[in-house]
Amino acid sequence: MKVPCLLIALFASLSVGATPPPPQKATFVYVHKAARQMFLYDGKELLATFPISLGRSPVGHKEREGDKRTPEGRYVLDYKNPNSQYYLSIHVSYPNAQDKKHARELGVSPGGDIMIHGQPNSSSYSPDVLQRYDWTDGCIAVTNAQMDQIWAMIDVPVTIQIALGCMVTCTTPPFRAAVRLNSGVSALLHEDPSTHTFTSICRRRDRSDAVGKDDPRSGPALCRPEAIQL
Template identity: 65%
Template sequence: MRGICLGLTCLACSTPVPAFATGKKASFVYIDKSDREMFVFAGREQLLRYRIALGRVPLGHKQQEGDKRTPEGRYLLDWKNPNSRYHRSIRVSYPNAADRQAARRRGVSPGGDIMIHGQPNRSPLPAAQLQTFDWTDGCIALTDAQMDALWDVIDTPVPILIVP
């Protein structure tokens, strides 16, 4: 269970209890891009805390399709995809109306399909290595085990805030 902030401990044996085993569901997700961390909350209680990988160009808000940036701002986790090219994925509702308007003013496509996802299916690199650098096209990447735990606590829609 390494890599998961468990938050709870079994009173009978002092063994950490995974947050997803408690039946609690996420009410809010917070992404800190500069620290490469994800925090998942049920109310004020922290359920999960993970190191993440971001888009290949991690600085700045996503401006357009293909810029390899991870968006910044308030969105929703609005759809779960069990049949992803990665080990599961949960969609971030980027682009929102402001993102579309800003892209339209610049005459570009805002892009889309921003996800929180696990490792690529049939990846040649182990997760421990892949998660040491920013490798996505703008998504937020977790290990497969972390993605499984997140999957279990997310019932869409859930608000997500992504900060620089």
């Protein structure tokens, strides 16, 4: 009668061993606006990449309340809101002192309440449809399933850098990460191994896609390299 007991003990040990490990935590988040991609890092290790949607006016840095722009710069993910009007949200510390100063000079409010969040709690559109567009008021949006992953991987505070990205051609390896855009552009993070600095790059492959002259994808003259130190 000892055999059944041994089998029970064996199955119990296997079930305990099958428990998934806790998610690795991100220490840095990098948002590449032109590529519509968000990268989560632990130190210099790339943990995950997520496609994103931006504000309805995605080109340019946020300057004022209501401009529908997603800010650009270095901020902090400083608190989580599990009771958001969207499916979970993590706050971005916009506006910073420089943003407030610039808004005062313009005589406007800088706005705020910029978040990484999931889908609206009540929406007539599916994520498959909504995430094809830049639909937010300036926030960074993902699907609910992706937000669950991001929520588990981020313990605030965590630094976030939001960058336009650059539209120049770069063919020098190695590349830290690569993604493909619907418009036929490849977005890359290029690593300088001597300094561990990563530069965001977009390489144009197809100029036949329909983009406006003010769209950052329309040519290399509208952008510059964005260096990030991990």
